[in-house]
Amino acid sequence: MRAGGLAFVAALLLAACSQDGGRKPARASDTLHIYNWSDYIDPALLADFTKRTGVKVVYDTFDSNEVLETKVLQGDTGYDLVVPSNNNVARYIQAGAIEPLDRARLAGLDKLDATIMAHMAPFDPGAKYTVPYMWGTVGIGYNVDAVAKRLPGVKIDSWAIAFDPKSLAKLKDCGVYFLDASEDMFATALNFLGKDPNSKSAADYQAATDLLLAARPYVRKFHSSEYVDALANGDICLAIGYSGDVLQAKARADEAKNGVKIAYAIPKEGGQIWFDVFVTPKGAPNPDAAYKFLNFMLEPATIARASNFTKYANANAAATPLLDAEVRDNPNIYPPPEIAGRLFVTTAKDQALLRDVNRRWTQVLTGQ
Amino acid sequence: MKRRSLAAIAPYLWLLAFFLFPFLLVAKLSLSDQALAMPPYAPRLDLAAGVAGIASFLKALDLETYLRLASDRLYLVSYLSSLKFAAVGTVILLLIGYPMAYGMSRFPPAGRQALLMAVILPFWTSFLIRIYAWVAILKPQGLLNAALQGLGLPALSILNTETAVYLGLVYAYLPFMVLPLYAVLERQDPSLMEAAADLGASPLQAFWRVTFPISMPGVAAGALLCFIPMVGEFVIPDLLGGPGTLTLGRTLWTEFFANRDWPAASAVAIVMLVTLVAPLVFLQRRASTLAAAS
Amino acid sequence: MTSRQSLGAVRSSFAPWADPTATPLVRFEAVTKRFGAETAVKSVSLDIYEREFFALLGPSGCGKTTLMRMLAGFETPDEGRVTLEGQDLAGLPPHQRPLHMMFQSYALFPHLSVERNIAFGLQRQGLAKAEISDRVAEMLALVRLEGLARRKPDQLSGGQRQRVALARALAPRPKVLLLDEPLGALDRKLREETQFELMALQQRLGMTFLVVTHDQEEAMVMADRIAVMRAGEIVQTGPPPEVYEAPNCRYVADFIGEVNLFEGQVETADGRLVRLSSPVCPQGLEAAEDDPLPKSAAAWFAVRPEKMVLHPTPPPPGPNLMQGKVADIGYLGDWTTYVVEVAGGQTVRAARANAARVVENPVDWGDTVWLTFARDAAVVLSR
């Protein structure tokens, strides 16, 4: 879900030069190629998988959905499994870029949490193509002391703190970051305005644009990953960000013992829930190995270890008791039911709407 | 004879392989339409259908994308903004790079090598890392403000402003400006300056009447070497610029990655190439024919 | 030589250096210049007078250019001073000195056309446009480059470039024109032509020229006076005939033209005649000389080859007679040079003008010959 990588230059070249795809090299049958977000798996898990199955894992990483999607839509990725976010999956399916899964070959699907899986239905009805890996939310990360100093007595429980110019004006000097992610930001703004986060109405988007434009003068930067360090170092006091990233910032600040206290909040208006899921690109060289790996990841013990490492929640109900208490009992990872009930998921947009949203986002960013 | 003719066409083969062919691919892409497919555009050339396939392929190409570029001011504004960054950047680079190259070329030869090394040295580290280093320097709690604080001066907030973009551009492109300038200045016969002084030119007059005009090829080379890539620069404005920093590179990024509109991204690239490179090639042609004629 | 003599005849009365009341235009006063440990110019004193054509002559690396560059202002003397019209030039930057230099390398501005090169100094003087173009046209005519006004230096031949450099230095009418090896790059014929052009020019414009050269013939042809330099020092200054006929040391005698040097010990020196004992000459050497020399001191007689007389048959015995074998014959058309090996292994050169087309009893390789010289043909040197 984290975006804003720079590897796009390479991707551009790739797209320009390999019109019809570089022929994929022959892959050994005992090798599995995985393309996942960076820092997103416990390396010990991969070693255990190889020990158990004899399948070697070649593990590459990316740091933006855009780069991944460009690669997958180009075709001939050479990967057996890639990990896109839910927003992108619908397009993959429509474009025919990923293979449907043979559910008969997957064990343990029944242990997946039904409420969580319901959120996935708009993208992948019947979970024909995807197996969930991790999920998280979009909320507010903030520097507890710095915000308390500027907004004394204010409880950080509403998006108003991040969108209302009056409160933003007080925070401007110490720094506010927004995600540079058009769909996530518009969904969040629509939700705050009490509109359908998946609205298709131009008027709704105009209202959201106005809201964001009003907030813009107080935003130091729109970026999808820099806020992690910025929060941790105490450079900024508030960011709209992804749950895991904010927790990572908190961990870094605690580790550095720099006196910066970071907290994360899912406001009372609710927040977006997102998923990163395993899919098999069309033409995957070694689908058998992919099934072996998916089955491995569907084991509650395995996915619990994965969550302990990433500090993100997983969708496996049977894994929850196996989690470290620190993860399981953290309301920012596993929100309590009253908050979980307010989470919403965004649906895929058609091309025209997507273009409109991105154009509006450019307007928010640049005033043009 | 065969060998000679091969040598004669080698540069054209090179151009064909590394410039014209990719250019045509991108040009073709810019005439296509966006599609939800793999890859995400249509039409695709179906060679199996023979001539009919090619005909229907050609028929499906259109200028729709270009019309859209013309209808939204965003593209023009971001192009002009990129041109502005590149132009101002080039002027600043000249103002900084020229005295640097001049000083280097007047240094004792032994020291010159060391200075030259110092100019080239940054190339040994990754470009991205060097720009990130500027983030670390300019950020609010960064090195710059720590130093200012140590001196008892007020903190500056430069990161995510146009100032930071110019800083980054100047920093990253300085070697490209200094090296060609140094090359012409170093070659310049020092007795020319003496001759100018001898004929009554003050040091300043000697510089403007002799040194500078003679170094014009270096100025032109340095300016082109910096200006053209700066127009298309993405990384520096993205990392150091603010949310309002609009550049062609960012617009291209949005088209390609966020909108998945490969035809639009290609069209933007083609427009940039044609409006930027074509006049420059023309100017250079003219300059060389003028030189040959005189 | 002939042309020079005719020119010399016109200027025969020109000798300001001999006039104690004349004030020099340029004056070097005990000027020393060092480069690190090396002394390029050692305590040089030199006076150059208005309208004089002065040549600095010496071997490569003897400090000629350095001396000239101190006058132009490109080098600063470590000791002594340089004056122009009695005014100390110290601290005056090159561009404020009213003298121009024609560089050894020409140093033409490659980006400017011939006419704009020539106009460069005029523009610096702030002359009016019309005047500049008149003066440029005049200079182009002078150096006969009218048709090439719009060419760039790299489209010119070496000789044409040299003329442009000359015109450029001349155009602003400097008080003193410094020419550093002005003709070095030219072929012999063009060089001789240009030598006379330069002299005519200098006469016509009434300017003062200081020419650096290491070509002694060139210096002899052009200059009113020559200064011979050696390792940073001036060893002799004088008009060409004086330097040629009355060198003050073996170095000058040897450097200007060809010379035979006979070494010996002073037997008698009575203020009229000097007698040396020498191994080459059984009856001894004699020369007319006014200055007395201490007895038994080492001394040298310098005799030019054209002043040696070659005898195919033995002449009557007497002083200044030596016998030897012809080792080499050099035919130069107008002259023939004979190299004769005499007693003690010394080689002596004798030149004979080829007055007739066919010479009877020609002298051949290996022949025994006799050489003599007149008493007043020898210059007596004590160093």
Ligand SMILES: Nc1ncnc2c1ncn2[C@@H]1O[C@H](COP(=O)(O)OP(=O)(O)OP(=O)(O)O)[C@@H](O)[C@H]1O
């Ligand atoms: N800039 C300098 N630095 C160090 N040494 C120098 C410099 N200029 C001249 N010299 C030295 O001073 C001495 C005199 O040099 P100069 O150029 O005056 O000789 P020159 O008589 O003009 O010789 P040439 O006939 O070869 O031109 C030489 O030994 C030279 O190496």
Ligand SMILES: [Mg+2]
């Ligand atoms: Mg010299």
